[in-house]
Amino acid sequence: MPNRETIWIIGASDGIGAALARAWADKGARLILSARSEGALQDLAESLGPDxxxxxxxxxxxxxxxAAAETIASIGPLDRVVHLAAMYDPGKVAEVDPDTAAKIVTVNLTGTFHISQIAPPLLREGGQLALCGSVAGYIGLPQGQIYSATKAGVMNLVQSLRAELSGSRDVRLISPGFVDTRLTQRNNFTMPAMVTPEVAARAIIDGLNSRRFEVHFPRRFTYALKLLSVLPYWAALPLTRRLTQ
Incomplete structure (x- = not known):
């Protein structure tokens, strides 16, 4: 197949990652699918076809x-790497288990750092590296706890990487709002502008095919949080405090 893309999706076993895999497979891409859930990952790969x-x-x-990078290097240069894997545990800062908090930092922030070092050499010249932040990283919100803090760190890291790899790799930031996945199903509050993983996958593919650095969605929600994040603290903090009432 001419111009067939080879794409590595990390965090592909369910949710947005699995929806992305199905969407890109339908478009003819060749996929390398990674996650911790070996059984679910194998089932997904087999359902998409032998390639x-x-x-x-x-x-x-x-x-x-x-070890995964060594395997991929033998396959050939990649067109895209999309890293979505994350850990989430909702709750107020005072309620978070310290060991769980440490794991969230390791998976979300340190894991993204590992990918930022290991993935670029696997990409062809001009290939795309897309790393997943979150609108939760725009500003500290109630019950965001350590997850939001790690995503703020990821967003900062991706901005640095974009500057450092300019001209050789196409670094992008993905910032989803609320998506109906096993992670958000743990929330006990109303989640505005919720979208399905399939809608999220379409938004990501469209965004990564555009020239925009950040792919954020759904925009009716993300623009409101962007506005909140640029307000001075004297205006923003009273608004965020109201979210706890």
Missing amino acids: HVALPLDVADRSSLV
């Missing part, structure tokens, strides 16, 4: 990423 590879790994374990 797709299931490659289990743990982003918190750098050695497993290095």
Whole structure:
């Protein structure tokens, strides 16, 4: 197939990652699918057809990423890497278990750092590296706890990487709002502008095919949070405090 893309999706076993895999497979891409859930990952790869590879790994374990990279290097240069894997545990800061908080930092922030070092050499010149932040990283919100803090860190890291790799790799930031996945199903509050993983996948593909650095959606929600994040603290903090009432 001419111009067929080879894409590595990390965090592909369910949710947005699985929806992205199905959408890109329908477009003829060749996929390398990674996640910790080996069984679900293998089932997804088999459902998409014989050309797709299931490659289990743990982003918190750098050695497993290095081993995966060695396997991918033998396949050939990649057109895109999309990193979506994350850990989430909702609740107020005072309620978060410290060990769980440490794991969230390791998976979300340190894991993204590992990908930022390991993935670029696997990409062809001008290939795309898309890393997943969150609108939760725009501003500290109630019950955002350590997850939001890690996503703020990821967004900062991606901005740095965009500058450092300019001209050689196409670095992008993905900032989803609320998507109906197993992670958000743990929330006990009303989630505005919720979208399905399929809608999220279409938004991501359209955004990554555009020239925009940040792919954020749904915009009726993300623009409101962007506005909140640029307000001075004297205006923003009273508004965020109201969200706890």
